[in-house]
Amino acid sequence: MAKDKNTSKKDQNAKTSLPPSGFKIIVREVWRDKVAFVSFCIIVAILLFTFVGSLFLNKSQVTEINIAEAYYAWGESGHVFGTDDGGRDILKLLMMGGRNSILIGLSVTVLCEGVGLLVGLFSGYFGGVTDAVIMRIVDFIQILPQFPIIIVLTTVIPNYNAWTLVLLISMFGWTSTARYFRAFVLSQREREYVLASKTSGSSNLTIMFREVLPNITSALVIDVVLMIAGNIGIETTLSFLGYGLPTTTPSLGTLIGFANDPVNVTTRPWLWMPATILLLIISLSINYVGRALQRAGDARQREN
């Protein structure tokens, strides 16, 4: 009993000393972390480069094949990063490919977080049989060989396009999010604010979305950031193997895929090197911001 009283007092203290969402604190923490701040600036710069750059480009023009201009090296006749086997400008492909890869990563993340959050909320909040059944399904999906199944599906699905790819990756991706939020909700469901809300007659849905959900927003943000980086990795890996985005849609993975040919690796580094470095920088900076958010989030929890 005494312990209960203690924790409730602590909770109240935490509530008065913290703003309604602890998110501001996390942002402040990341702001102080100089490396995280620099990473953040790099992300913004890359977003500007790829998204604003792509605004001035026309897809059919960029992917148009012009054999006469094939394999120009760096800086030859106005192509800063040279051209590929079809005479396409690598710099332009890089902009569009970068944008596409980031967009796919974002879309998969939105879908996975949405589904995962809902499933996690229901599973964690209701517990019991619902939870057991959902978790067995999640377990099972997680042990399926993800890459082979996605690759086979990309070849058998008719009218395969970028959105199909998003759906295919999300089919597997939502499970880890669901598991993550379920654990979080489980830790919240016996808290006093939930019990109080229950006593005052709120419906389960109200409690879930109005009471519990705001408490997991910072966890959501952290998960989103880390997941975007992960999903960009999955899409580019698939495209690199040749089974991601359709060949007509530029992707960083497809550009890096030029390195599958030994001739390109040794004699035409401009084909794959810029995309490799761009992807490297994207992964490192997004993950660093994610990690910094995570650390700040953990620190906030310790304070409570």
Added chain:
Amino acid sequence: MWKTVLRRILIMIPQLLILSLLVFILAKMMPGDPFTGMINPNSDPKEIARLRQEYGLNDPVWVQYTRWLGNMFHGDLGQSYIQKVPVTSLIWDRAVNTFWLSLMTVVLTYVIAIPLGVTAGRHQDEWQDHGVQIFNYITFAVPPFVFYILGIWLFGFTLGWFPISGSVSADVNPGTLAYFWSRIYHLILPSILCALISTTTIVQYLRTGIVDNKVEDYVRTARSKGVPENVVFNKHILRNSLLPIAAFFGNTITGLLSGSMVIESVFSYPGMGKLFLDSIGQRDYTTLTALILLFGVLTLVGNLLSDIIMSIIDPRIRIK
């Protein structure tokens, strides 16, 4: 103990059934059937239709499924469309190659990860720890294939230290020492790259374990008995911190199998992952179906191993 293991194996049976059902559905979604490869301008459509009837391809789907499942149990995975040989013999050679690559990678992963984790935990918040943390962050963040590409470019092509493709040189004879050495030589670069990038979780857990264990009473006791500092860390603390890592063993195997596709593709290494990619390029659907089933079963077995190892190490799981 045995009860837990038995129960865990029993849980696997429905999982295997659902997996086989999924793979069967996937196989049905693929175009063609075992006789599509025989069709040519001279073949008689009636003969093909008769063969289809004879092999039961016109039966209800569930009859086909049970027959297919029965064949799987007898180790009959079908004939390859393209190579015209039984799939089992096609997979076997490749599986051996993947096995050696995975084995070497697992060994190297632990060989690299354990000293790193111990150093980081022992020198918490000192420069060694910061160094390991940076390394750990990079392995966590960078997509493996980018790492492999840069590795093969630098050490394979530019410096020329290691071979860039295949599993053995063409000019050595099987059975000789040169042959054995050539195989090892071909494994070194891919397995080191693979191992480096797989260390993340092990290093993280080991570091946390050592940091937590450092302040325990048994450590103080050992120190006050005059046990040298190195022995305290390498024997007393390490042993207790290794427990959670042992459980990763099964998962590590699983991860290697699913990752084999990428590393084998970059190094053109003739393993199962490369076979999968080649088969999909040639639309060799029988081989694909068999490989997906195999990947799935191996993953299940990896998980089973992890759980069993955990229950041996941690009695609390057994009681539950």
